[in-house]
Amino acid sequence: MDLGILRRMHDTATPRGSIRRIGPAAVLALGLAISACGGSAQAEFVPPPDEQYPPSQLEAGRDIFLSSCTFCHGNKGEGGTGPNLRQVWERRSHDDHITKVTEGGNGMPGFGRSLTEQQIADVVAFERAGWDLLD
Ligand code: HEC
Numbered sequence: 001m002d003l004g005i006l007r008r009m010h011d012t013a014t015p016r017g018s019i020r021r022i023g024p025a026a027v028l029a030l031g032l033a034i035s036a037c038g039g040s041a042q043a044e045f046v047p048p049p050d051e052q053y054p055p056s057q058l059e060a061g062r063d064i065f066l067s068s069c070t071f072c073h074g075n076k077g078e079g080g081t082g083p084n085l086r087q088v089w090e091r092r093s094h095d096d097h098i099t100k101v102t103e104g105g106n107g108m109p110g111f112g113r114s115l116t117e118q119q120i121a122d123v124v125a126f127e128r129a130g131w132d133l134l135d
Helices: 003-013 017-043 055-068 094-103 117-129
Strands: none
Touching: 055 117, 094 117
16 A cells, blocks of 8 residues: 555544634533533422422432432433433322332332332332432
């Protein structure tokens, strides 16, 4: 291969100075877009009108959520591999929610062996009514 071809390939593969210069601006814009998304997710949470949980239970549930659930459901419940959970109370009754966390299914691990009934009740309370604690 003659060196002229190599040099031309190198020239096309290397970003021009102008592209390098907009780099930091693009990164900043992306950062702003991501924080804007976070903001709208926060605004979306409406707690269930007829369920009340003691603040201490919501706080205990938040800690369980942060250690066991964020990997799939996102740091603020916004979803990832698993669904967004911020309005889960609209889709599931309290009992159904407890059953889902205990038994799992469809890619959701069951926590009946690794968490106590009290811990499951706490994390369920948090997922129904506690998202403000993370906002
Ligand atoms: C390994 C990934 C993973 C982890 C960890 C995980 N989940 Fe899930 N979760 C899923 C998936 C996937 C689904 C969707 C299952 C389905 O459609 O039936 C789901 C569904 C759910 C649902 C039902 C959501 C709905 O829309 O009805 C609840 C509630 C839930 N998870 C709670 C939890 C809690 C509480 C924890 C932590 C104790 C947890 N999950 C940890 C993957 C996970």
